[in-house]
Amino acid sequence: MKELEERIVRDGKVFQGEVLKVDSFLNHQIDPMLLEQMGKEWHRLFKGERVDKVLTIEASGIAMAAFVAKEFGVPLLFAKKNKTSNISDNVYVTDVESFTHGRTYKVQVSKEYLHAGERVLIIDDFLATGNALIGLINLCKQAGAEVVGLGCSVEKDFQNGGRMLRDMGYRVECLARIKSMDPVAGIEFVH
Amino acid sequence: MKELEERIVRDGKVFQGEVLKVDSFLNHQIDPMLLEQMGKEWHRLFKGERVDKVLTIEASGIAMAAFVAKEFGVPLLFAKKNKTSNISDNVYVTDVESFTHGRTYKVQVSKEYLHAGERVLIIDDFLATGNALIGLINLCKQAGAEVVGLGCSVEKDFQNGGRMLRDMGYRVECLARIKSMDPVAGIEFVH
Numbered sequence: 001m002k003e004l005e006e007r008i009v010r011d012g013k014v015f016q017g018e019v020l021k022v023d024s025f026l027n028h029q030i031d032p033m034l035l036e037q038m039g040k041e042w043h044r045l046f047k048g049e050r051v052d053k054v055l056t057i058e059a060s061g062i063a064m065a066a067f068v069a070k071e072f073g074v075p076l077l078f079a080k081k082n083k084t085s086n087i088s089d090n091v092y093v094t095d096v097e098s099f100t101h102g103r104t105y106k107v108q109v110s111k112e113y114l115h116a117g118e119r120v121l122i123i124d125d126f127l128a129t130g131n132a133l134i135g136l137i138n139l140c141k142q143a144g145a146e147v148v149g150l151g152c153s154v155e156k157d158f159q160n161g162g163r164m165l166r167d168m169g170y171r172v173e174c175l176a177r178i179k180s181m182d183p184v185a186g187i188e189f190v191h
Numbered sequence: 192m193k194e195l196e197e198r199i200v201r202d203g204k205v206f207q208g209e210v211l212k213v214d215s216f217l218n219h220q221i222d223p224m225l226l227e228q229m230g231k232e233w234h235r236l237f238k239g240e241r242v243d244k245v246l247t248i249e250a251s252g253i254a255m256a257a258f259v260a261k262e263f264g265v266p267l268l269f270a271k272k273n274k275t276s277n278i279s280d281n282v283y284v285t286d287v288e289s290f291t292h293g294r295t296y297k298v299q300v301s302k303e304y305l306h307a308g309e310r311v312l313i314i315d316d317f318l319a320t321g322n323a324l325i326g327l328i329n330l331c332k333q334a335g336a337e338v339v340g341l342g343c344s345v346e347k348d349f350q351n352g353g354r355m356l357r358d359m360g361y362r363v364e365c366l367a368r369i370k371s372m373d374p375v376a377g378i379e380f381v382h
Contacts, residue, residue, distance in 0.1 A: 028301055030257060030266060030268070031266055063253050066226065069223040070224065070226075075221060076223055112220075113214075113219065
């Protein structure tokens with residue numbers, strides 16, 4: 001998506017170790033006009049599918065997923081990161097390994113809001129290792145819900161998450177796919 | 192706001208101890224069409240003011256605040272709950288006492304995204320004790336930003352948060368104000 005790529009080039013910051021900061025417009029401060037456009041783009045990409053629900057994970061996926069859900073006219077469900085060891089019987093829960101924070105955490109959704117047979121579009125901000133998305137897929141599997149596809153704003157194409165998910169048979173639509181990035185040489189996109 | 196009150200009556204669940212669960216449409220599963228309407232209502236209420244930025248706190252305020260920010264055509268900034276004891280020099284940070292979880296936590300925003308002179312509209316989901324809003328006001332004060340007003344989806348009018356904030360001189364606009372609630376007698380609103 002051209003507008004997103006241009007914005008990443010203009011306002012993103014690349015650091016050593018293949019770190020991209022987009023927190024001026026995507027995941028701390030948020031540009032709602034850009035996110036609404038992104039919602040329309042995912043709708044364009046997936047509108048041939050029946051989508052009953054959009055699923056994301058707190059916190060930085062929520063705003064973009066809300067605009068996607070609005071385009072489809074369906075509810076948004078966000079998985080919560082569990083802060084306690086108390087797991088209620090009324091939730092689906094899975095482990096997610098965090099690359100950024102170097103630890104494993106639990107994410108959960110209430111069983112009341114994810115059902116067998118529902119067709120779910122999963123949205124998240126970054127796709128690198130794919131671990132968070134695998135966690136969301138696991139929650140859908142536990143519920144017997146069907147994953148229509150996966151949408152991420154930014155894919156780090158040089159990591160393996162996207163390839164792994166596509167090899168598993170999932171449709172993955174990322175609005176900006178980064179081939180390489182470097183503080184000096186800049187960012188190159190996959191087209 | 193009539194649509195929100197009707198939805199609370201229809202889909203909210205009242206438990207003993209003045210607990211209201213609205214997680215089927217507001218803060219776990221989210222109805223984006225309702226939230227967009229709420230965004231339009233806050234815009235109607237505050238459109239006489241110059242608003243440079245919308246500020247909220249993760250996670251359940253993010254979606255509704257994104258729709259408010261879209262209506263004003265301004266950025267949304269969400270304060271992050273700090274999970275570590277490491278506080279960078281580059282953030283404004285404050286303590287928030289959580290009534291629900293019975294503990295104090297730190298919330299922070301990057302100094303890059305909150306500036307002196309900015310006029311900030313603060314949005315959150317629930318207003319009960321007002322502690323989270325006081326925390327967001329503190330972040331604005333640290334930055335030298337000006338609080339235009341405060342918007343919450345649901346106010347528990349029988350708790351003191353709203354009165355305290357109005358007594359401090361802040362304009363507070365809650366889209367549903369609950370006078371009383373009881374599992375048997377149901378919900379009564381302030382009009």
